[in-house]
Amino acid sequence: MNGTGIVGVLREVQIPLLAVLLVCGAAAKAAHTIGARSREAETGPTMIFPLRLRRTTAVGLCAAEFVLGFGMLLTAGRTGAGIPALVVRAATVLLFSTAVGALHVLRDRRPEAGCGCFGELSHAPVSLRTIARTAVLCVAALSSIGVPPLRMPGSAGQAGLALAFIAAEVAALVVLSPEAGEILTRMSHTDPCELREVPLARSFSVLEASAPWRRYRRHLVTARPVDVWREGCWRFMVFPGVLGSRRVEVVFAVYLAGRRAPVRVGMLDMATGVAEVWHAPAADSLQASKRVYEKANTKE
Amino acid sequence: MASTTANWEGLTEYGTSAWYTRRALLRAAVFDTRDHRQWTQRPARAAAVLTGVITEMRGDTMVLDGRHGTESVTVSPTTVTWLGARAAPSVLRPGDPVIVKHRPSGGNSSAPRLAERIWARIGRVTGTIVAADGREILVDGGRHDRQPRRVVIATAAKRQIEVRFPRLAPGHLVDVIGTRHSDYLLAVLPATAQPPYHAGHSPVRPLVRGPVPVPVSGSAVWHEPDDEPDDLLGLGYPALDPESGDRSADGGAGCARLPYLSLGSAVRVRNECADRGAVLPVTSDGAMARQFCDRCVRCGTSPKGRVADLTMAAFAELGGNLEDGCFNATLGFP
Numbered sequence: 001m002n003g004t005g006i007v008g009v010l011r012e013v014q015i016p017l018l019a020v021l022l023v024c025g026a027a028a029k030a031a032h033t034i035g036a037r038s039r040e041a042e043t044g045p046t047m048i049f050p051l052r053l054r055r056t057t058a059v060g061l062c063a064a065e066f067v068l069g070f071g072m073l074l075t076a077g078r079t080g081a082g083i084p085a086l087v088v089r090a091a092t093v094l095l096f097s098t099a100v101g102a103l104h105v106l107r108d109r110r111p112e113a114g115c116g117c118f119g120e121l122s123h124a125p126v127s128l129r130t131i132a133r134t135a136v137l138c139v140a141a142l143s144s145i146g147v148p149p150l151r152m153p154g155s156a157g158q159a160g161l162a163l164a165f166i167a168a169e170v171a172a173l174v175v176l177s178p179e180a181g182e183i184l185t186r187m188s189h190t191d192p193c194e195l196r197e198v199p200l201a202r203s204f205s206v207l208e209a210s211a212p213w214r215r216y217r218r219h220l221v222t223a224r225p226v227d228v229w230r231e232g233c234w235r236f237m238v239f240p241g242v243l244g245s246r247r248v249e250v251v252f253a254v255y256l257a258g259r260r261a262p263v264r265v266g267m268l269d270m271a272t273g274v275a276e277v278w279h280a281p282a283a284d285s286l287q288a289s290k291r292v293y294e295k296a297n298t299k300e
Numbered sequence: 301m302a303s304t305t306a307n308w309e310g311l312t313e314y315g316t317s318a319w320y321t322r323r324a325l326l327r328a329a330v331f332d333t334r335d336h337r338q339w340t341q342r343p344a345r346a347a348a349v350l351t352g353v354i355t356e357m358r359g360d361t362m363v364l365d366g367r368h369g370t371e372s373v374t375v376s377p378t379t380v381t382w383l384g385a386r387a388a389p390s391v392l393r394p395g396d397p398v399i400v401k402h403r404p405s406g407g408n409s410s411a412p413r414l415a416e417r418i419w420a421r422i423g424r425v426t427g428t429i430v431a432a433d434g435r436e437i438l439v440d441g442g443r444h445d446r447q448p449r450r451v452v453i454a455t456a457a458k459r460q461i462e463v464r465f466p467r468l469a470p471g472h473l474v475d476v477i478g479t480r481h482s483d484y485l486l487a488v489l490p491a492t493a494q495p496p497y498h499a500g501h502s503p504v505r506p507l508v509r510g511p512v513p514v515p516v517s518g519s520a521v522w523h524e525p526d527d528e529p530d531d532l533l534g535l536g537y538p539a540l541d542p543e544s545g546d547r548s549a550d551g552g553a554g555c556a557r558l559p560y561l562s563l564g565s566a567v568r569v570r571n572e573c574a575d576r577g578a579v580l581p582v583t584s585d586g587a588m589a590r591q592f593c594d595r596c597v598r599c600g601t602s603p604k605g606r607v608a609d610l611t612m613a614a615f616a617e618l619g620g621n622l623e624d625g626c627f628n629a630t631l632g633f634p
Binding site: 120123192194195197198199200227228229230231232233235236238249251252253264265266267268 | 323325326327328329330331503512539541542543544557558559560561562563564565633634
């Protein structure tokens with residue numbers, strides 16, 4: 001294959017690539033718009049427009065990307081060859097060149113705003129990377145003008161070359177896309193335990209499988225806790241109980257992370273009419289408990 | 301100052317402040333926390349704030365009828381008075397509900413208190429617009445057991461409020477400060493700028509790696525007492541444990557990443573603008589604080605998100621100016 005043939009393959013692969021990117025971008029924008037129930041999105045080039053025009057602009061941009069994306073696909077073959085293909089590809093060039101300018105203005109006027117190119121994934125402030133990516137897509141759209149109708153590759157070598165070009169260009173776009181890092185972060189992220197919603201049933205399961213529960217269960221007079229509350233990574237459950245002749249309250253603290261989450265236990269002696277705390281040490285032995293807390297006053 | 305606990309017989313009524321105080325004691329039974337006192341010793345009453353209704357204006361003395369009886373406050377020419385705007389103390393009338401920031405009396409309750417600031421009839425409505433008709437809007441404050449509040453925008457403030465809240469239409473959020481009247485709030489100030497999203501659709505929260513950085517910074521706002529005592533020192537917390545049943549399902553996830561707590565948990569709130577702090581109990585669900593991802597710019601620019609929705613008394617006690625709407629705050633946890 002000569003140089004002209006290689007360039008021809010490079011120009012041909014731009015059409016499906018651009019089509020996929022346009023449709024994905026439009027879908028992400030639409031999802032974000034529906035999710036926020038507001039087309040006056042807080043990211044993207046629409047922010048440089050007056051408030052009353054943002055809704056119209058955001059809808060128009062989303063629709064234009066859908067139309068151009070599907071238009072690229074429909075006019076890629078013989079069916080839409082000629083003027084329709086030229087119009088769609090020229091309009092795509094116009095869209096991306098306008099976007100380069102709009103992002104530049106957005107970066108100047110609203111440096112904290114994201115580009116909104118892929119909806120909520122694009123909340124990072126517009127950077128030179130983002131502008132460079134749009135410029136690359138503009139050049140890609142420009143190179144697609146005049147490409148003859150697409151056909152199946154004539155040889156294995158030509159197919160391999162097309163795939164190599166697609167892989168290289170996708171890799172370059174990923175490098176230029178802040179959204180890629182965002183996607184990877186979201187896929188690998190788990191909240192720290194203090195920010196995680198943990199069902200009460202799971203805490204009960206952990207408690208009932210713990211050694212402190214097995215040890216102190218016989219002292220409890222109810223099966224359900226009289227009080228449950230949470231502080232960060234710990235959930236506390238309080239059960240009334242009787243230890244010897246003393247009325248006590250047994251409080252279990254269940255850690256909310258990990259498969260074998262630690263469970264700690266403490267005891268409050270209420271027989272004397274005032275609250276006295278009896279510590280159950282980590283060794284988890286009632287016999288080892290000692291009175292360490294001062295006698296609390298009742299005065300406010 | 302409240303003691304670390306109360307008589308056991310007084311602790312058995314679920315939902316009382318004594319019940320919540322007992323939680324700190326139970327927590328100390330599990331963890332050998334040496335610092336449990338600083339988290340349980342919360343001020344029962346504000347040291348520098350009085351609330352009540354004016355019963356008499358006698359020369360330079362204002363007599364208030366509050367929850368703890370009659371109190372007198374001295375008003376001087378330096379006292380800053382607010383009644384919809386800065387005004388002279390002479391505009392105050394018997395029957396006006398007021399909140400007074402005064403110089404601490406140093407524990408001597410008989411000593412005259414000198415008022416530094418007086419806010420008369422001040423109120424705030426934060427919520428979702430459910431109906432709008434000209435200058436009148438109905439606002440749902442996020443409480444299902446409460447009727448929507450009626451807000452009338454003052455003619456003189458219409459332009460100022462519309463600049464900050466350009467979409468006074470159903471489904472959008474509003475947060476305004478004004479003067480309380482019999483069945484409506486006369487809005488005179490925007491408390492923030494309107495979020496660009498509909499109610500319940502706040503942006504995706506930032507991801508947090510590792511433990512939550514403590515202290516947490518953000519914006520602290522205030523709310524009207526509603527069914528709480530008007531001198532209550534506490535806060536509405538935006539991250540109540542959903543499993544505890546204390547939290548409204550509305551309001552989205554919230555913008556600030558805060559550790560989950562329950563009603564009664566202790567939080568150290570610090571006003572970075574006034575350099576004042578206190579340990580306060582969580583007394584309500586900060587459902588409306590979850591809706592807003594704004595910043596406070598009273599002293600520098602706070603991180604995004606409301607971290608505390610303080611009671612009026614707590615906000616003033618910590619040195620906040622109610623008409624400002626917010627202060628830059630940091631929260632600490634046990």
